[in-house]
Amino acid sequence: MKDLGKRVSSGFIGILLLVFIVNRGGLYLSLSIFLVSIIGLREFYNSMKYINLKPYELIGYLCSILLFFSNYIPIIQLDFIITAIILILLILLLLNKEIDLPSIGVTLIGILYIPFLLFHIQYLENTKYIWLIFIIAFGTDTFAYLAGNMFGRKKLCPKISPNKTVEGSIGGIIGSVIVVVIYSFIVAINPIWKVIILTVCTSIVSQLGDLVASRIKRVTGIKDFGNLIPGHGGIIDRFDSIIFTAPVIYYFVRYLF
Incomplete structure (x- = not known):
């Protein structure tokens, strides 16, 4: 009950903070994404050390900084950032014999997994679609x-996340559809059939994001990515689903709405 109380309290505070940041937008939003990216990236890189991988953290943090400044300096484009980071990593491989391919690979995966995917939230700023992510x-x-808890019987992925069930997964999809349809009527997102398709697909991807994080924890042998958020763990533990939903909603809205 104590852990549940912490989880509910920190979740409530987090929602209030989220509403404030998203509504204010601008520097508040971009700076928040940057901070979440830096902390999440640090958690990811620290977890890799448990399996004897040595990511080049400064390169990852540099990418997060460049993504932040790309909102304010037009010359810093996403393709430039990714190209520069890849070239830097490969040049380091060439010049330093102590650098190996697995370490370069996990450095790049961390960049693409956390700051790059989270950066898609910024693309939906000042639109009614940004709230669909959350x-x-x-x-x-x-x-x-x-x-x-009410209907769960059949395990979904027992070797990755033993508490998740098929019934729970289906309930998550149905529940999210209901909430999103209500939101869509309030803010006038149409057509509803596209909204439903978007929600079903994104809800599935959201659960995959959760499972990916759980799989990484299984591989690295950690319980949580951190302890920053009471009752929830680290940044990745709380944002694992959002990391996946942000780009899916952005591209769905961009090409199909």
Whole structure:
């Protein structure tokens, strides 16, 4: 009950903070994404050390800094950032005999997994679609938890996340659809059939994001990525679904709405 109280309290504070940041937008939003990226990247790189990989953390942090400044300096484009980072890593491989391919690979994966995917939130700033990222991620998580506790029988991925069930997964999808449809009527997102397709697809991807994080924890042998958020763990533990939902919603909205 103590852990549940911490989880609820920190979750409530987090939602209030999220509403404030997203509504203010601008520097508040970009700086928040940057901070979450830096902390999440640090958690990811630290977890890799448990399996004897040595990511080049400064390169990852440099990429996060460049992504932040790309909002304010037009010359810093995403393709430039990715190209520069890849070239730097490969040149380091050439010049330093102590640098190996696995370390370069995990450095690049960390960059693409956390700051790059999270950066898609910024693309939806000042649109009514930005809230879908959080509504679907949190809605899926909440309804999956409730449905799993009430109806859960068949394990979804017992070797990766033993508490997740097929019934919970389906409940998460259905619950997120209901919440998103209500939101869509309020803010006038149409057509509803596209909204439903978007929500179902994104809810599935949201759960995959959760499972990916769980798989990484299994591989590295850690319980949580950190302890920054009471009752939730680290940044990745809380944002694992959002990391996946942000780009899916952005590209869905960009090409299909």
